[in-house]
Amino acid sequence: MFFLVRTRYAPSPSGTLHVGGARTALFSYLFAKHYGGQFVLRVEDTDQTRLVSGSEEALMRSLAALGILWDEGPDVGGPFGPYRQSERLSQHQQYAAQLLEEGKAYRCYCTPDELEATRKARKAEGLPPRYMGTCRNLSSDDPIHGSGKPYVLRLKVPLSGVTVVDDLIRGQVTFENKILDDFVIVKTNGVPTYNFAVVIDDWAMRITHVIRAEEHLSNTPKQMLVYEALGFSLPKFAHIPMVLAPDHTKLSKRHGATAVEEYLEQGILPQALVNYLMLLGWSAPDGREFMTVKEAEELFTLDRVQHTAAVYDQKKLEWMNAQYLKQLPLAVVTDAVKPFVEQMGVSGGQGPSLESGVALVRERAHTLMDLAQGMRFLWQRPVQYDAKGVAKHFSHPEVATRLQALATTLGGLPGDKWEHDALAATFDTLASQLDIKRAELIHPCRLALTGQTVGPGLFELVAVLGQPETVTRLLNVVAMLKNEGHDIPTF
Secondary structure, three states: OOOOOEEEEOOOOOOOOEHHHHHHHHHHHHHHHHOOOEEEEOEOOOOHHHOOOOHHHHHHHHHHHOOOOOOEEOOOEOOOOOOEHHHHHHHHHHHHHHHHHOOOEEEEOOOHHHHHHHHHHHHHOOOOOOOOOOOOOOOOOOHHHHOOOOOEEEEOOOOOOEEEEEEOOOEEEEEEHHHOOOOEEEOOOOOEOHHHHHHHHHHHOOOOEEEEEHHHHHHHHHHHHHHHHHOOOOOEEEEEOOEEOOOOOEOOHHHOOOEHHHHHHOOOOHHHHHHHHHOOOEOOOOOOOOOOHHHHHHHOOHHHEOOOOEEOOHHHHHHHHHHHHHHOOHHHHHHHHHHHHHHHOOOOOOOOOHHHHHHHHHHHOOOHHHHHHHHHHHHOOOOOEOHHHHHHHOOOOOHHHHHHHHHHHHHOOOHHHOOHHHHHHHHHHHHHHHOOOOHHHHHHHHHHHHOOOOOOOHHHHHHHHOHHHHHHHHHHHHHHHHOOOOOOOEO
16 A cells, blocks of 8 residues: 555546536545545546547536646646546556466457347346356467457456455445456457556556445455456545435436536535535534535545435525625625626626625525626616515505605715615605605615515615616606506516
8 A cells, every 4th residue: 555645536528527426526635635645637538439528628627616626637747647548558458468468367259149148048047147257268279369359358257255345434345256257357449448447547546545436336346356466455445425316316417407517607606515515425523514625624534424325405505505605705706796797788887886786685695696686686777576566565646756755855865875874864754754654665665776575675775776876766666656557567
């Protein structure tokens, strides 16, 4: 075993980074950093049929956005490269030839049709499908070797005994060798299989701890047999539990977004998403819920990883995101929401500043998209008004007169009085003069200014919206209310 802790994340560039993969990468990263080690990114791209153009770059963007930064990888290099599996083919072939020479692997000439016939026959007998070792004992001078017939290389698996995976999370897991059969390590095209290449790459890159999803547990005994055949010392293995949907089925697109980029595009902050992923199957020793990646590096150990599947909860993620929107520095949230506001096409440099809008609205937002939509009224005058609000707050025969009086009063306020406390006092004074409750001014005013019946505190809202715009919007509604025969447009 190598001295320095080194972990890796080795995705296939066949799509986007999903939450399950992101969590695996995060746990692997945190483990390495907790022990002062290194985290390696390796791209497993040998299956050319599954490659998706641009996927490698998208995977890297997603990892970097979450703060999962690699010490070595395809883009930054390192002492144990190359870091794309397809660029390591010569090394794989070298070790395959070694196993063949040592009699630990053999050429198998069985055709796909022959293998399928065997599989069906065993199934008909109620037996599990497995390779029966047809070519295992071919002599070196058998004529078939020179026939030009395509072949694969298979590892000679012990016919008896067990392989025991000493898992850092699950403890010892035992597999009978007889059920593993002589699995393929090199395909007919000379390309290594996953279970062969991953062993060589992990060894060559000095990986000390392989932390991955539990779906790989069944591959581990096969890989351990490859380690043994090559004379390599084993790394430590840890298989983290699955992430399930709320209905306890496998998390998929039907449950909503599953890719990191989708979450970010929907307005989930990367700080909130990575924090949520930390808690999917792991808990801090002190029970805290909120932490940065740097803070988690100090706390993360595998003994805090649960043994059972973690259940993904979209509402919990959005709740956590809302807390981050409230707590992050105003400038950070403002920068984050800017692209979402620009997408709406409503802010043309006129009206309130974006930062003042964020300060006004962020307490009520769950996502950056919510936040942007919640600020729309600051730069876009309402063209429709909430139907229930109109029926409730614009139906009184005196409402136009009251809003007219409010517009006149607010329009006459000195500039230094355009702040929360002075505005509240102004509403109180006018309500007293009109002999009505303050709420009878507040609710129609909010509806006139925003088109909505709910939103930020009215006096904070008016202060941010500004004096000219507030007065203009009030007078627009007064004009509509006085225009008999024309209904106010509603939604």
